Amino acid sequence: MKIPLLTLFAVLLLTSCERSQPLPATASVAMECEAYRAENGQKVDWTKFTVTFVPEKDCLLLRKTSGPDWIVPDKTELRLLWRSPDGLRFVAEWIDDRYGKDQKVWSPLIILDFDFGRLRYSAKTAGGFADFDKVISDPWQQECRRLN
Numbered sequence: 001m002k003i004p005l006l007t008l009f010a011v012l013l014l015t016s017c018e019r020s021q022p023l024p025a026t027a028s029v030a031m032e033c034e035a036y037r038a039e040n041g042q043k044v045d046w047t048k049f050t051v052t053f054v055p056e057k058d059c060l061l062l063r064k065t066s067g068p069d070w071i072v073p074d075k076t077e078l079r080l081l082w083r084s085p086d087g088l089r090f091v092a093e094w095i096d097d098r099y100g101k102d103q104k105v106w107s108p109l110i111i112l113d114f115d116f117g118r119l120r121y122s123a124k125t126a127g128g129f130a131d132f133d134k135v136i137s138d139p140w141q142q143e144c145r146r147l148n
Contacts, residue, residue: 029053029116030147037139051114060092088117119144
């Protein structure tokens with residue numbers, strides 16, 4: 001009777017250990033995105049950037065490839081807050097230390113959600129005076145494509 005109980009206990013112990021394993025390593029994924037406004041059928045304030053997951057650093061690297069500055073500066077490492085189990089969606093944060101020093105910075109905290117599976121992203125701001133302002137319509141449009 002002791003051997004079946006010991007076997008059952010060992011199986012339960014090993015099964016629970018497997019569930020507590022960290023997420024498997026995710027390969028590097030990259031996509032190129034554009035943020036722009038459309039006026040008279042033309043793209044204006046058009047910024048292109050790439051975002052890449054760097055598994056060695058467990059962060060997202062954002063690099064501007066052309067256009068005016070976006071809300072996050074060029075060559076920024078974004079700290080991950082969450083990563084999907086399939087390694088295709090990442091939520092990251094960036095804290096702007098220029099807030100209060102520069103009239104161009106309206107919010108110190110930016111939360112970014114990059115979805116490499118659906119080729120889209122979103123950026124939400126928090127903590128600044130602009131976050132209490134009333135936005136009637138969002139003029140920004142976006143396009144993304146996978147690079148790998």
